[in-house]
Amino acid sequence: MSVKVGIPRALLYYYYYPLWKDFFESLGCEVVLSDKSNKGILDSGIKNTVDEACLPVKLAFGHVKNLADKPVDYIFIPRLVSVAYKEYICPKFLGFPDMARQNIVGLPAVIDTTISFMRKRHNVDQAYKQLGKKFSGNPIKVRQAYHKGLRALAKYNQLLLKGHLPEEAMSIMYDRSAKASQVKPCGDLNIAIIGHPYNIYDPYISMNIIKRLQSMGVVVVTPDHLSEDEVRHQAGRLPKKLFWTLGQRMIGAGYHYAESEDIDGIIHIAAFGCGPDSMTGELIERNIRGSTKLPFLNLTLDEHTGEAGVITRLEAFLDMVRWKNSPKKQFIS
Amino acid sequence: MKVTFPHMGYLYVCVKGLLEYLDIEVILPPPTSKRTLTLGTKYGPEFACMPLKLNLGNMIEASELGADTLIMIGGCGPCRFGYYAQVEYAILKDLGYHYNMVVLEPPDKHISELTTRIRKITGNKSWVQVIKAIRFAYQKSRAVDEVELMSFKIRPRELVLGETDRALAKAIKEIDNAASPQQLQLALLRSKDIMNSVAIDPNRPVIKIALIGEIYTLLDPFSNLNIERHLGRLGVEVDRSIYLSEWINDHLFMGLLKGIRSTKEYCQSAAPFLNHFVGGHGLETIGSVSVYAKRGYHGAIQLFPFTCMPEIVAQSILPKVGDALAMPVMTLIVDEHSGEAGMITRLEAFVDLLTRKREFKAN
Numbered sequence: 214m215s216v217k218v219g220i221p222r223a224l225l226y227y228y229y230y231p232l233w234k235d236f237f238e239s240l241g242c243e244v245v246l247s248d249k250s251n252k253g254i255l256d257s258g259i260k261n262t263v264d265e266a267c268l269p270v271k272l273a274f275g276h277v278k279n280l281a282d283k284p285v286d287y288i289f290i291p292r293l294v295s296v297a298y299k300e301y302i303c304p305k306f307l308g309f310p311d312m313a314r315q316n317i318v319g320l321p322a323v324i325d326t327t328i329s330f331m332r333k334r335h336n337v338d339q340a341y342k343q344l345g346k347k348f349s350g351n352p353i354k355v356r357q358a359y360h361k362g363l364r365a366l367a368k369y370n371q372l373l374l375k376g377h378l379p380e381e382a383m384s385i386m387y388d389r390s391a392k393a394s395q396v397k398p399c400g401d402l403n404i405a406i407i408g409h410p411y412n413i414y415d416p417y418i419s420m421n422i423i424k425r426l427q428s429m430g431v432v433v434v435t436p437d438h439l440s441e442d443e444v445r446h447q448a449g450r451l452p453k454k455l456f457w458t459l460g461q462r463m464i465g466a467g468y469h470y471a472e473s474e475d476i477d478g479i480i481h482i483a484a485f486g487c488g489p490d491s492m493t494g495e496l497i498e499r500n501i502r503g504s505t506k507l508p509f510l511n512l513t514l515d516e517h518t519g520e521a522g523v524i525t526r527l528e529a530f531l532d533m534v535r536w537k538n539s540p541k542k543q544f545i546s
Numbered sequence: 547m548k549v550t551f552p553h554m555g556y557l558y559v560c561v562k563g564l565l566e567y568l569d570i571e572v573i574l575p576p577p578t579s580k581r582t583l584t585l586g587t588k589y590g591p592e593f594a595c596m597p598l599k600l601n602l603g604n605m606i607e608a609s610e611l612g613a614d615t616l617i618m619i620g621g622c623g624p625c626r627f628g629y630y631a632q633v634e635y636a637i638l639k640d641l642g643y644h645y646n647m648v649v650l651e652p653p654d655k656h657i658s659e660l661t662t663r664i665r666k667i668t669g670n671k672s673w674v675q676v677i678k679a680i681r682f683a684y685q686k687s688r689a690v691d692e693v694e695l696m697s698f699k700i701r702p703r704e705l706v707l708g709e710t711d712r713a714l715a716k717a718i719k720e721i722d723n724a725a726s727p728q729q730l731q732l733a734l735l736r737s738k739d740i741m742n743s744v745a746i747d748p749n750r751p752v753i754k755i756a757l758i759g760e761i762y763t764l765l766d767p768f769s770n771l772n773i774e775r776h777l778g779r780l781g782v783e784v785d786r787s788i789y790l791s792e793w794i795n796d797h798l799f800m801g802l803l804k805g806i807r808s809t810k811e812y813c814q815s816a817a818p819f820l821n822h823f824v825g826g827h828g829l830e831t832i833g834s835v836s837v838y839a840k841r842g843y844h845g846a847i848q849l850f851p852f853t854c855m856p857e858i859v860a861q862s863i864l865p866k867v868g869d870a871l872a873m874p875v876m877t878l879i880v881d882e883h884s885g886e887a888g889m890i891t892r893l894e895a896f897v898d899l900l901t902r903k904r905e906f907k908a909n
Contacts, residue, residue: 263862265853265879292822301624304825308859311820315866327822452632454654456623483593488626488855491593492633499636513593 215243216348218324219285221276222247224269224306225293227379227410231365231386233289236341239358240348245285247276250417254279259516261316267486268515269411270305270312272418277313277320287322287347291340294329300458301331303489373437378423379414400430402534405470407436407463407497408482409490412514419482420520422512422527429531434476436466443469451496460493467497471505478508478534485515508534547646548573549667550613552601555765556690557790559722561617564683566725568671573613575604578768582607587882589637595626596769596851596881597762602634609643617667620651625825625856682727684799687791689734693717696741698785701778703746711775713744750781753900756838758787758831759849760857763880765790770849771886773878773893780897785843787812787834788827811837819867826856832863839871844900846873847893852881874900 218237220226237244248254250272258275266274280288290310295301305312310325326344329336338359345355365386372382404426406413413419413435423433436444444465448455455461463481470476481497483490494511501509510530512523550573551561558574565572576582578600585606586599605616621628631649638645648666653659668676693714701710717737724730755777763769764786777784792807801808812833813823820832835846848864850857861877868875876896878889 263858265858265861267858294822299622301825304624304828304855305859307624307822308820308824308828308856308863311822312859312862315819315863325821452635453620453629453649456628486593486853486858488593488595488853491591491853492626492629495591495594495633496636499640503640 215241216287217245217283217285218242219245219247219280219283219288219321221273221280221288221290222249223273223276223415224309224411225296225302227414228296229366230383231369232362234362235365236345236358236362237289237348239361240345240354242348245280245283247279247283250276250415252417255417255516262312265486266312267305267488268418268484269409269487270309271516272411272415273309274313274317278317281317281320285321287324288320289324292325292327294327295331295458296328297330297458298333299331300456300461302458303487374440376434376438378433378435379410379437380416400427400432402431402477402531402538403434403475404431404531404534405434405466405476405479406482407467407470407479409459409463409484409487410437412484413482418484418514418516418518420514420518420523422480422482422523425524425527426531429527431531434470436462439466439469455493457489457493460489463490463493464496467493468500471497471501471507476507477538478510478530480510480512480530482512482514485513508537547571547615547667548613549615549617550575550605550608550611551617552604553578553766553768554597554762555767555790556694556718557765559690559718560683560687560790560794562722563686563724564679565667567679567682568668568675570667573608573611575608575613576611578604578766582768583882589641591633593853594633595854597627597766598630598634599882600762600766600769601630602637605634605638605645606641606643609638609645614644614646615667616645616647618647618649620649622652622654623825625854627826682730684791684794685727685730686721686724687794689721689730689737690718691789691791692734693721693737693741694789696738698774698778698783700741700744700746701775702752702781702783703748703750704778705745705747707779709744710741710778713740716740752781752783753845753897753904754783754785754843755897755900756785756787756834756843756846757849758834758838758846759827759860760831760851760854761788761793761827763849763851764788769851769880770878771880771884771889773847773849773889776886776890776893777897780893782897785838787830787838819863819870820860824856824859826854828856828860831857831860832867835864835867835873835875836871839873843873844904845896846875847896848875848877850877850879852879874903 220233234244254275255272257278258271261278262271262274290313292310293302293306310323314323326340328340341359342355349355369382372385426433444462447468448461448465470479481494483494501507548571549565553575562572582600582603586603590599590602618631620631635647648663697710697714704710717740720733720737724733757764774784795803796809809830812830815836816829816833820829823829838846864875
């Protein structure tokens with residue numbers, strides 16, 4: 214029987230899952246994902262974390278708990294210190310494996326490999342080498358698995374750049390039958406959604422905002438549709454380099470979409486209690502309000518889901534954008 | 547050029563000393579008050595932590611007094627503090643307060659980035675003089691810490707309520723007024739005399755509590771609602787996990803001065819509960835619990851501003867550390883809605899608990 218490695222469907226799952234999946238599967242492991250986010254998962258996460266933790270961390274706790282109950286042999290919770298040179302993600306990612314280990318009872322073995330680009334790239338290859346040792350004594354096999362993972366990641370990123378959302382991209386990659394049913398959504402408005410991947414792509418905590426907007430006739434674009442170079446180039450306009458990789462993405466995308474001609478409005482989605490969001494949101498909003506007339510909406514997500522309130526705000530926002538775009542507006546008042 | 551900088555407890559004594567030693571005109575922001583916090587809360591980002599809001603308030607109030615140049619410390623993450631200066635600058639600019647901002651932080655590429663920034667303030671003063679000024683400032687911070695440490699011991703044992711606080715204010719004033727290293731030596735002697743003149747009962751039994759957590763809320767009495775004073779009045783001898791001079795030595799001098807307290811010990815004691823640094827003082831917070839438990843402290847109180855990321859990581863691990871070491875730990879989170887009365891109630895309950903625990907052990 215193969216070893217079961219559990220991967221929580223949370224935090225950087227939306228960025229690195231293809232790499233992790235192919236890596237573990239090439240080493241003969243069975244990859245088990247936690248269930249899709251739902252009320253039960255969020256509730257168990259809230260029960261197991263401190264109140265002050267931010268929403269995505271609470272949700273991630275729920276996913277880890279979900280895996281622990283499945284059960285699996287290992288849970289993969291890498292310590293993601295840094296995914297780019299001299300940059301960090303967020304302090305909570307640095308401490309997440311320890312937080313989980315100290316708070317969730319009955320946790321299976323945790324794999325908390327430290328992944329840090331902080332000093333140099335080489336460390337990461339080393340990290341996967343160490344990680345592979347657990348499952349295979351053959352270093353060549355581990356190396357091949359790592360490269361297979363990297364290729365899968367590259368393919369995934371290509372799909373994102375083409376305009377697919379992560380869920381679609383994953384179903385294109387892993388679910389052959391879904392391929393044919395892919396229809397590109399169309400609509401009369403282009404709205405950019407700026408937010409962390411684990412907030413905007415998780416259908417449960419984002420209250421399905423992307424699908425909801427699409428059904429209201431909106432074409433949604435996100436920071437992940439932009440290339441790394443473009444994002445970094447835009448974020449370079451800041452007076453000082455931002456030390457959060459994901460924050461750079463938010464800011465870079467915010468600046469890019471604020472200037473792009475075919476964007477009709479920007480929605481910034483922050484999670485309650487998210488530290489970086491409180492700073493990047495402020496900078497994006499100041500930039501947009503200062504230099505453009507682009508409609509801007511700031512939505513804060515928390516665990517007290519009130520869908521009606523969110524829908525009302527989205528509808529009002531879209532009405533406002535459509536009214537602003539309509540040629541007749543000069544005749545009203 | 548009228549230079550200002552935000553408050554953080556008695557930091558002003560040290561920075562003002564440094565600047566005035568170099569003949570630079572200093573405009574001190576008015577002592578942090580309710581108005582400072584209201585201004586910061588009104589204009590700052592809603593979910594930013596309280597230190598940012600207080601900084602912002604300090605800057606606005608100093609600008610109203612005519613300050614035109616602002617000194618801020620920066621950093622390179624992952625805690626938000628490293629980006630404070632830039633966000634604050636953007637907000638102040640939009641509000642119409644025009645500051646010339648000088649951010650002192652580890653240089654991105656070359657040390658010259660930092661030295662040119664320092665030059666902006668020091669002008670044509672020689673580097674020897676600048677170094678002398680830094681040494682003077684450091685001595686001031688040491689002096690302040692020494693006096694504060696005395697107050698921690700004296701306050702729970704004072705015979706007349708409030709005497710220690712009056713003496714401390716006088717003693718700090720003495721240190722603040724010293725304009726040269728020679729004067730400072732004398733001032734320190736005088737301030738120690740002032741502290742020693744407080745009448746105490748040396749035999750009174752006291753509870754010992756360690757204050758641990760985030761640096762700003764630990765050092766700044768306004769933001770921590772005078773926790774040291776309240777605990778002292780409840781008969782508690784406190785110690786803080788961070789002192790200004792220690793922080794300067796650890797972070798600015800890279801631990802150059804040996805033989806004085808350092809937070810290194812805390813970091814080393816954090817494993818196996820927390821195995822990686824998490825920015826800010828999260829790792830130190832976890833480690834300090836075991837250090838204080840070894841030193842015979844009865845309990846610890848973790849202090850941090852609402853939404854502080856490194857401390858939340860520590861907070862979620864602290865109960866386990868406390869259990870393992872049989873050390874009661876309480877967490878206090880402060881923000882613009884914190885009230886002193888509510889905090890005092892919690893402190894009283896915690897001190898009662900520790901007293902009962904000690905009596906139980908004694909029998």
